[in-house]
Amino acid sequence: MAKTSTNTTDEAARFRALPWFYNDLDGSLAHAWAMLGRGVADRRSAFHTPVVATIDETGAPRQRVMVLRAADIAARSLRLHTDLRSEKLVHIEERPCVSLAFYDANAKLQLRLGALARIHAQDSIADQAWLNSRPQSRLCYEQAIAPGLPVVAPLPELPASAHVAQAEHGRLNFAVLIIVVQTIEWLYLAIEGHRRARWVWKDDRWQGTWLAP
DSSP: OHHHHHHHHHHHHHHHTSOTTTTOHHHHHHHHHHHHHHHHHOTTSGGGSOEEEEEOTTSOEEEEEOOEEEEETTTTEEEEEEETTOHHHHHHHHOOEEEEEEEETTTTEEEEEEEEEEEESSSHHHHHHHHHSOHHHHGGGOOSSOTTOOOSSOOOOOOOGGGGGGTTGGGGGEEEEEEEEEEEEEEEOOTTOOEEEEEEEETTEEEEEEEOO
16 A cells, blocks of 8 residues: 555656646647747747748758747747848748747757748838847848858958947848748657647637647
């Protein structure tokens, strides 16, 4: 009997340690957006740098790591910054469907988002994002050669920090991507049993279902 009692206690303790969203579909969606918000606020968060995939002119996927700048749960949107001359903007103009992948090993969470991307360059959205950017970040848009073009040697180093305040010419090369999320697939890893779910934006609301992990 003592052995059975101990086992029961251990089992109860194990399940008490599970997170609040573990068996809660709505809670899991809230947790997903909370993690995205953390990715914006905390540069050390794994969610700060998602992998963003576009489809190129041949129909092949193209991936790159980008920085998550903002997340708006009410608008179900994310904001990313990029160079207006970047090849990925050509992809998006042709095929606005994009996907984003996030993975945080410490949180044991993977998110995969299906979305539509909109490009903002010479408008108030891009203007405000530029104004809110760190001066050091603006320097990245100063280079004369478009990203991805072949060069015979590495480009010169960026100017010293003393010149950062003058980094305004890059505004012409700066663009914002607003990513409007259409689908969310959430995977939480747990030794007690993984949890996986998907939500689709339909009829002006998120419609979700559990999936086999």
